[in-house]
Amino acid sequence: MDARPPPYSSVGVQPPAYPPYPQGGYPQHPQGGGKPPSYQPYYIPNAGPSPPPVVAHHSSAPQPKRNSSQKRCCGIVTLLVVCLCVAVGIWLIVRFGSKFFSNMSSSNNPGSTSTVQETCYQSVTYCNGIKDCPSGSDELGCVRFSGENSTLQVYDWKDQAWELVCSNNWTSTFSDRTCSQVGISKGAFYTGAVSSSSSPVLLVKGNISPSTLMQTILTPSPQCPKGQVVSLMCSDCGTRKSTSRIVGGVIAAQGKWPWQISLQYANSHVCGGTIIAPQWVVTAAHCFPDEYGQNVGKWTVCPGTINLNNIPNKFSVNKIILNEQYDDKTHDYDIALLKLSSPVQYGVSIQPACLPSFDQTFPEGTTCSISGFGKTSETSTTVSTALMEASVQLINTDMCNSANIYSGAITDRMLCAGKLSGGLDSCQGDSGGPLVCQVKDRWYLAGVTSWGVGCARKNKPGVYSRVTELVQWLYKMMEAEN
Numbered sequence: 001m002d003a004r005p006p007p008y009s010s011v012g013v014q015p016p017a018y019p020p021y022p023q024g025g026y027p028q029h030p031q032g033g034g035k036p037p038s039y040q041p042y043y044i045p046n047a048g049p050s051p052p053p054v055v056a057h058h059s060s061a062p063q064p065k066r067n068s069s070q071k072r073c074c075g076i077v078t079l080l081v082v083c084l085c086v087a088v089g090i091w092l093i094v095r096f097g098s099k100f101f102s103n104m105s106s107s108n109n110p111g112s113t114s115t116v117q118e119t120c121y122q123s124v125t126y127c128n129g130i131k132d133c134p135s136g137s138d139e140l141g142c143v144r145f146s147g148e149n150s151t152l153q154v155y156d157w158k159d160q161a162w163e164l165v166c167s168n169n170w171t172s173t174f175s176d177r178t179c180s181q182v183g184i185s186k187g188a189f190y191t192g193a194v195s196s197s198s199s200p201v202l203l204v205k206g207n208i209s210p211s212t213l214m215q216t217i218l219t220p221s222p223q224c225p226k227g228q229v230v231s232l233m234c235s236d237c238g239t240r241k242s243t244s245r246i247v248g249g250v251i252a253a254q255g256k257w258p259w260q261i262s263l264q265y266a267n268s269h270v271c272g273g274t275i276i277a278p279q280w281v282v283t284a285a286h287c288f289p290d291e292y293g294q295n296v297g298k299w300t301v302c303p304g305t306i307n308l309n310n311i312p313n314k315f316s317v318n319k320i321i322l323n324e325q326y327d328d329k330t331h332d333y334d335i336a337l338l339k340l341s342s343p344v345q346y347g348v349s350i351q352p353a354c355l356p357s358f359d360q361t362f363p364e365g366t367t368c369s370i371s372g373f374g375k376t377s378e379t380s381t382t383v384s385t386a387l388m389e390a391s392v393q394l395i396n397t398d399m400c401n402s403a404n405i406y407s408g409a410i411t412d413r414m415l416c417a418g419k420l421s422g423g424l425d426s427c428q429g430d431s432g433g434p435l436v437c438q439v440k441d442r443w444y445l446a447g448v449t450s451w452g453v454g455c456a457r458k459n460k461p462g463v464y465s466r467v468t469e470l471v472q473w474l475y476k477m478m479e480a481e482n
């Protein structure tokens, strides 16, 4: 977290905090409707204490080994036969090779990076309760939450549209089942009914068991009989349970940002992250570069700490799920989800942040907060041992894309925040950490610290992954792990 005057030296785009900063220095469902998207994550499963280091990256099917020992053949017939065999071999590899090899890597190599690639060649009906694709990905991501009331929407396969759900006959069992469907299994936190004249809507029609998919027990209806729809929150998120006062300055008080974690590799802080559920942490995809980032067993998550020299809790990581669309050149889709080996216990120092609704807006100019253990100046060689915080303002994307700022590099999955005059920003080591905005009495994860040119420079604000654009991916991944 950099809160000093902008530097005069010139360094290029900050690379991710790699190699990790040892604490002492270096050694889609379309949002508005249409079909649900098919998300295909990279999975990095935990295979025990020391998974083998890995190699394969996205859809990199192992290349067939070339046979260099080609013997000299005398007869022209033998030569022709060999040529024919080679041609057939090449054709077979091109036609079936990548599928064959990618299947091998996902099923036979626990602990290695397996690309869960699923392609359904047959026609697929999304969200009708019937798993058309082998892993059932066509039935994932069929539930979402809308607006500040967090009204429930379910994708209706008949109308091929997202629809609100009437509160008639809705019970807490339905709420719990819905939350567990999106991967948050401790039971729903809040269910309410809000007025809506929306049309068409969905009505509860059937009974429910623990494995029922919500999309199978709802039926379209022109309107809600009582004009009320379900509003649902799956956790009591984004609030502080601490009574301690803020002391001022930029060092954060215990319990002020209870969703902040330190993500560590071999016990050194590398990135920040945000608790969103007892077993789930959101961070940045760029925290996991190929070379060693995929050694799941070396990563730990430290929640409830404001000082890296005093770590009260450490959790091992069970699975690292990188957004499959993450692009390390453009920083687009810079988001990852970590599944912890065991759930964290909420308390004064550990709380989840709220995930925003997919259509929640955080208007430009809103003052939000960033926190992290990142460098306190661009030229520093170490991260901060104390958790730092700063208030930043959300910056309009068109403005951020202007020629003197980031000239077009800001995609729809990004959000600029900071101070255009410089002096206040996130920095290396803050990556993956939270940009949270308070709405009423709750803090929402609006952004994930991602990149920027330098730190705290004039006209080079921090760039954050825009969570509203990625929240359906998060739910879908958690659902798939359920």
Ligand code: 4AZ
Binding pocket: 014, 015, 016, 017, 425, 426, 427, 428, 429, 430, 431, 449, 450, 451, 452, 453, 454, 455, 456, 461, 462, 463
């Ligand atoms: C980084 O490399 C990083 N000034 C994070 C944030 C910013 C720059 C770099 C924004 O982790």
